Amino acid sequence: MSFDYDLFVIGGGSGGVRAARIAASEGGARVALAEESRMGGTCVIRGCVPKKILVNASAFPALMQDAAAYGWQVQTGAFDWDRFQALLTAELDRLEAAYRGTLKNAGVTVHDQRATVIDPHRVRLADGTEVTARHILIATGGRPFVPDIPGAEYAVTSNEMFHLPALPGKVVIMGGGFIACEFACILAGFGVQVTLMCRAGQILRGFDDEARTHVAQGMVARGVTILTGTEVASLQPGQATTTDGAVHPADLVLYATGRVPNTAGLGLESLGVQIGPKGQILVDQYSQTAVPSIFAVGDVTDRINLTPVAIREGHAFADTVFGAKPWTADHDLVASAVFTQPELGTVGLTEEAARALGPCEVYTANFRPMKTLFAGRQDRTLMKLIVATATRKVLGCHIVGPEAGEMIQLAAVAIKMGATKEDFDRTVAVHPTAAEELVTMRKPTRVHA
Known part of the structure; x- marks a missing residue:
């Protein structure tokens, strides 16, 4: 049977775009992608990227207070929300254009409309057009919701x-x-x-x-x-x-x-695609559903709902199906950050989870960071390592404080490689930094037998 496309992707977020680009540019596939909203998906348009820009913008009042404490003559005025909104919109427009450019350069055909699945090899666009594809990838992500309460x-x-x-x-x-x-x-x-x-x-x-x-x-x-x-x-x-x-x-x-997977109205259940209790698409390690020609990646599968994970899942799918290089996304020891004030970075097991698995040691450092200490703030940074007593492997790392996200990315490399507490101890500290505490904690704060 001949098909219009080798791959049809539903969803133009990070996972879908990566899969489409790799399948087309490196796998030589004929690829089409449908996106009913803006290209870039949740992360680029209404999630990670604009959120982090808002985080940065909201931090300036405290930074200006700190500058004054350091001796700078600071004059502050009111925050111009309208101007900020215009700048943010322009940046998101630039990013969306970059995503579209990436797909165009890879030779992907883009349909700016909703698509639904009507059989294992056929999709229907919102304008009524039907196209066939050897493989269909669902990458529709998730959406926020408001519960059914009065008002x-x-x-x-x-x-x-x-x-x-x-x-x-x-x-x-x-x-x-x-x-x-x-x-x-x-x-x-x-x-x-x-x-x-x-x-x-x-x-x-x-x-x-x-x-x-x-x-x-x-x-x-x-x-x-x-x-x-x-x-x-x-x-x-x-x-x-x-x-x-x-x-x-x-x-x-x-x-x-919370968020729920975007599976409603796609026509999947009638085809035999298994849907979980949260509305998520159930897939195997290769992101394949119960229908062999249909795959799914990203938040719509509710595995680990993080943009870098969706990207890896999309890349692994494209390499496996179109590149003759089968591999699976590794969902173990995935680092993440919460951009609160103070910021939280984490990778690996929590103390509670590690304790439930067996004997472990907990090393902590709790201190006032130099930068805000000098400015007179009472902020405190927390550094925490969880270590398996038997193997001495570092099972988890948790950092709360300025630039925790940046630090946890680097700590995650060592932990992913199986570093032991002694490997951390052998590493010479970079002074004066907050991160040096990760390699200078000598005695455990707590020991769980």
């Missing part, structure tokens, strides 16, 4: 946070994950009064307990009110009412209680 229409999600007409005065954020916490810190940095509510007893569930507690303390010190064990029951214009009956004034309510 849900008055809430916004992370998607809308990048297009606010003006900065609000008071904000209620529902959620305790990294998106909720990052936006809480961003808004607080801009001078917004922020109340963060989460159902759990602490923010950042799933992260190391000591590290997330350290982050929470730092957020509170920066003016964020954190209410744990709390949930919004209903919304009205200008206020949020919690399940205990308390009323919280709010110019804006942000719901950031």
Whole structure:
């Protein structure tokens, strides 16, 4: 049977674009890609990239205060939100154009419309056009959602946070994950009064307990009110009412209680593609579904929902199917960062997970970093290593403090290679830095038998 394309990709985010480009440029495949929104997906258009730019922008008030403490004569004015928005829009336009250019240069045909799957080798575009493909790749990512509560229409999600007409005065954020916490810190940095509510007893569930507690303390010190064990029951214009009956004034309510895979309406279940309880597409290690011609990568599979992971999954798929170089994305020891204030970087096991597996040692350093110490701030940095008692391997590393994301990337290389605590100890410190604490912690803070 002849096909219109060797590969049809549904979704123009990081994973889909990488798969399309590699399959076309290196695998010699005839490739088409459909994207119903902007090219670049969540990360580039309404996620990681604009979020990090907002993080940077919101940090300047504190930086200017520190500059004054260092002796600079600093004059600050009001933040020009409109000007910032224009600059941010221009940057996202540039990035989207770069993504489109990459696909064009690779020879990928782009359809700027929604596509659905109607059989194992056929897709239908929104305009009614049907095309056939030997292989179909689903890379539609995930989306935020607002639960069905009274007044849900008055809430916004992370998607809308990048297009606010003006900065609000008071904000209620529902959620305790990294998106909720990052936006809480961003808004607080801009001078917004922020109340963060989460159902759990602490923010950042799933992260190391000591590290997330350290982050929470730092957020509170920066003016964020954190209410744990709390949930919004209903919304009205200008206020949020919690399940205990308390009323919280709010110019804006942000719901950031999680994301769901974008699988609705794609036509997959009727074809035999297995869908998990969260709506995720179930795949094997090669990202192949129960239908041999259909694959899926990225957040739509709900494996590890991080952009670099989606990119690797997309690349592995393209090399395996079109490049005669079979390999699988490695989901073990994936480092990540939470761009809160203070920042959190993490890789490997938490102390709680390591302790459950067997005897381990915990090494910690908790100190005031030089830069903000000199400026008179009470900020504290946490460095933490978890070490297996028997093998001496470093099982996990957790850093809370300035540039934690940058540091954890480098620590992850050593841990991925199987470094032991003695390997860290043999490494000469770079002084004066915060990162030197990773190689100067000699005695364990805690030992779990």
